[in-house]
Amino acid sequence: MATINVGLLGLGTVGSGVAKILIEEAELIGQKLGYNLRLAKVCVRNASSARNYSPPSDLITTNPDEIVGNPNIPIVVELLGGLEPARSLVLKALASGQHVVTANKALLAIHGREIFQKATEVSREIKFEAAVAGAIPVIRVLKEGLTANRIQSVFGILNGTTNHILTRMTQNGLTFQDALSEAQKSGYAEADPTNDVEGFDAAHKLALLTALAYGTLPQIADFHVEGVTNLEPDDIAAAQEFGYVIKLLASSSFSPTDNRLEIRLHPAMLPKNSLMAGVNGVMNAVMIRGHACGDIFLSGAGAGMMPTASAVMGDIIEASRDLLPGAAPQVPSLGWKTLQSWSIKPQAEARLSYFLRLTVVDKPGVLSAISGVLGRHNISIAQVIQKGFDPNRNGVTLIILTHEAIEKDLLAALAETDKLDALTGPTRLIRVENQI
Numbered sequence: 001m002a003t004i005n006v007g008l009l010g011l012g013t014v015g016s017g018v019a020k021i022l023i024e025e026a027e028l029i030g031q032k033l034g035y036n037l038r039l040a041k042v043c044v045r046n047a048s049s050a051r052n053y054s055p056p057s058d059l060i061t062t063n064p065d066e067i068v069g070n071p072n073i074p075i076v077v078e079l080l081g082g083l084e085p086a087r088s089l090v091l092k093a094l095a096s097g098q099h100v101v102t103a104n105k106a107l108l109a110i111h112g113r114e115i116f117q118k119a120t121e122v123s124r125e126i127k128f129e130a131a132v133a134g135a136i137p138v139i140r141v142l143k144e145g146l147t148a149n150r151i152q153s154v155f156g157i158l159n160g161t162t163n164h165i166l167t168r169m170t171q172n173g174l175t176f177q178d179a180l181s182e183a184q185k186s187g188y189a190e191a192d193p194t195n196d197v198e199g200f201d202a203a204h205k206l207a208l209l210t211a212l213a214y215g216t217l218p219q220i221a222d223f224h225v226e227g228v229t230n231l232e233p234d235d236i237a238a239a240q241e242f243g244y245v246i247k248l249l250a251s252s253s254f255s256p257t258d259n260r261l262e263i264r265l266h267p268a269m270l271p272k273n274s275l276m277a278g279v280n281g282v283m284n285a286v287m288i289r290g291h292a293c294g295d296i297f298l299s300g301a302g303a304g305m306m307p308t309a310s311a312v313m314g315d316i317i318e319a320s321r322d323l324l325p326g327a328a329p330q331v332p333s334l335g336w337k338t339l340q341s342w343s344i345k346p347q348a349e350a351r352l353s354y355f356l357r358l359t360v361v362d363k364p365g366v367l368s369a370i371s372g373v374l375g376r377h378n379i380s381i382a383q384v385i386q387k388g389f390d391p392n393r394n395g396v397t398l399i400i401l402t403h404e405a406i407e408k409d410l411l412a413a414l415a416e417t418d419k420l421d422a423l424t425g426p427t428r429l430i431r432v433e434n435q436i
């Protein structure tokens, strides 16, 4: 049987999983493919570090040039993480005629234009199934299975850390800080959780899903990104009273009326009987709405050694097929031969329903003053709940659910209500997603 060599850059959480599968499942993979995949070399920073899985020591090097640019290794798998040296090594591998597989969403979201352009120039592929939603093969679904669809929307829960935190807050009433500390102790959150809890990790993945769905790779500065750090148990409890669950939701939609993309990543209230609302713990999920396929819902492990390695292996196998004599023409890395340049609708123009939580003094006329301001800004109220006096906030809590409104109108109204003497604290705003 023929053998195709694979070189691995990185032997951390994901790299160890990939090395373990390449070595331990070599026979199974050979039986399925009819040729062998062989782990030829693994590059690490420190050759003597303890590993989750240790391949034979003669495979280990600290010199990436033994892999990148090596004519005997046609497939390079980048699992270093970070931007450099990952970017330079990926570009060099492509320029040397090697196919590249990576799980590095930050690298592709930030330097994707340069990297995808280089791959096209040299007729090589960059595959990144593991960069979005871990084990879930959503990239393959968007790139191949749904090619004939006009994608209307893509929704996702794309970060397991925040989903775990929100699940604990919802099911056990924990505060954000307590849920985060617990997640850190159990290994579901990093010591510095900023990238996850501020939404950047999920935003990188959303940028990549947008590129696959619509052929335009946005920068994350181009759309609204808001994490979960400000959520309070009272928000979660109030959402439940209205029949909603709060999730960190990624969404990307195409508006055919004005030919613009609507992209956003923020905590959202989802109807509690929706499939997305039932995705709990560290699980990820993606829902794709296409004009022909209707709604497709995919769910599974979004991270971890073996689930992520499973997705990386799928890419390695696909890249290896492209190397066989008589291989079919390659699918472009982003699934679009001709990239598009759609503009992005500013968040201020979004039209959504909103959940507002206000703390006000307990006296007559306050509700009518607030509803008067909202009304003057074209915000109509769908439901109101008034709670009893809360000594911690020195006021009563007023929860308002609005009908759909334009976001800039709502923000203008809140700027006005915030100045009312009747308010004793800042107003909380959470967007509602009913289209899911």
Ligand SMILES: NC(=O)c1ccc[n+]([C@@H]2O[C@H](COP(=O)([O-])OP(=O)(O)OC[C@H]3O[C@@H](n4cnc5c(N)ncnc54)[C@H](OP(=O)(O)O)[C@@H]3O)[C@@H](O)[C@H]2O)c1
Binding pocket: 009, 010, 011, 012, 013, 014, 015, 043, 044, 045, 046, 047, 049, 062, 078, 079, 080, 081, 082, 084, 085, 103, 104, 105, 106, 130, 131, 134, 302, 303, 304, 305, 308
């Ligand atoms: N962890 C997950 O569940 C997960 C899920 C989806 C995607 N990803 C993505 O997968 C990638 C890898 O993540 P990970 O969690 O496996 O990372 P990790 O555990 O930190 O491992 C990184 C590996 O790269 C090596 N490395 C880093 N810089 C290097 C350099 N300059 N030269 C040589 N080797 C270097 C490290 O070597 P030493 O071991 O010697 O330090 C280590 O083996 C990231 O892009 C991440 O975003 C991870």
